[in-house]
Amino acid sequence: MRRRGGIVAGYLAPHPPHLVYAENPPQNEPRSTGGWEVLRWGYEELRRRLAVHEPDVLVVHAPHWITMVGHHVNCVPNPRGISVEPIFPHLFRYHYDFATDVDLAEAIVAEAAGAGLVTSAMRDPGVRVDYATIGALHLANPAWDIPVVSLSANNNPYFYSDAALDEMETLGAATARAIERTGRRAVLLASNSLSHLHWDREPDLPEDMGVERPFDHHQYAGDMELLQVVREGPTERLRAAVPKHIASTQAETKAGSLTWLLAAMGWPAVAGDVLAYGTVIATGNAVVEWVP
Numbered sequence: 568m569r570r571r572g573g574i575v576a577g578y579l580a581p582h583p584p585h586l587v588y589a590e591n592p593p594q595n596e597p598r599s600t601g602g603w604e605v606l607r608w609g610y611e612e613l614r615r616r617l618a619v620h621e622p623d624v625l626v627v628h629a630p631h632w633i634t635m636v637g638h639h640v641n642c643v644p645n646p647r648g649i650s651v652e653p654i655f656p657h658l659f660r661y662h663y664d665f666a667t668d669v670d671l672a673e674a675i676v677a678e679a680a681g682a683g684l685v686t687s688a689m690r691d692p693g694v695r696v697d698y699a700t701i702g703a704l705h706l707a708n709p710a711w712d713i714p715v716v717s718l719s720a721n722n723n724p725y726f727y728s729d730a731a732l733d734e735m736e737t738l739g740a741a742t743a744r745a746i747e748r749t750g751r752r753a754v755l756l757a758s759n760s761l762s763h764l765h766w767d768r769e770p771d772l773p774e775d776m777g778v779e780r781p782f783d784h785h786q787y788a789g790d791m792e793l794l795q796v797v798r799e800g801p802t803e804r805l806r807a808a809v810p811k812h813i814a815s816t817q818a819e820t821k822a823g824s825l826t827w828l829l830a831a832m833g834w835p836a837v838a839g840d841v842l843a844y845g846t847v848i849a850t851g852n853a854v855v856e857w858v859p
């Protein structure tokens with residue numbers, strides 16, 4: 568019997584390029600000796616759980632496909648190319664080749680436009696897929712055997728002092744309606760780190776764990792305060808906790824991916840399961856599962 572459609576799980580799935588570099592997948596050109604193991608063990612658990620959910624599609628919202636005008640949805644059937652992290656090209660030069668669920672991608676465009684959002688279907692196969700999209704997708708499903716829908720971030724998380732998360736509610740609800748309308752069984756990925764201050768010097772060995780630690784106690788404590796609310800639930804409390812966390816830690820959730828994910832799931836009355844937390848060049852990163 569076919570399993571039910573709808574959104575079956577959502578994951579906070581951060582994308583530091585270092586985690587992909589540390590895994591040494593064949594798609595990534597640089598080689599490492601490892602590093603950031605606890606976070607990568609969390610991703611291993613995420614993969615086990617994701618496989619049990621048997622999704623038809625992974626829908627990912629990522630902060631480094633920045634579109635200043637509107638929310639864009641990648642509708643290219645088979646994106647292929649090399650994704651390069653511009654600040655860490657010596658760590659991340661990743662050859663990607665995956666399938667888009669074009670029907671669902673177009674349904675999200677239609678639902679979001681119908682809800683009044685400025686929306687665009689991206690159909691240019693020459694647009695290079697950003698490293699936050701590729702990083703989260705690789706870490707969640709390195710086999711790339713599940714079709715993808717990729718959404719852009721309609722903001723620049725680094726420019727503004729306040730987070731504009733209202734539209735993410737609308738985009739999340741539109742995403743959920745499109746998934747329902749197409750009958751897909753979907754897993755959502757929010758490709759966001761937490762506290763986001765980081766070092767401006769790199770050790771000789773990038774994966775030297777002897778120097779990896781939180782930026783400072785304030786950033787760490789801010790992450791723990793947020794994760795305490797995540798672990799206690801329900802997600803409704805995160806409506807207030809996420810903006811507070813952004814204000815105190817420069818969190819990357821300012822780009823809206825986490826709010827989009829929770830809104831798409833209808834702010835379910837459940838706790839999140841924190842599978843791992845760790846820092847990457849001082850930024851805080853958590854791998855979290857919500858099953859609505």
Ligand SMILES: [Fe+2]
Pocket residue numbers: 582630631699760819
């Ligand atoms: Fe990032």
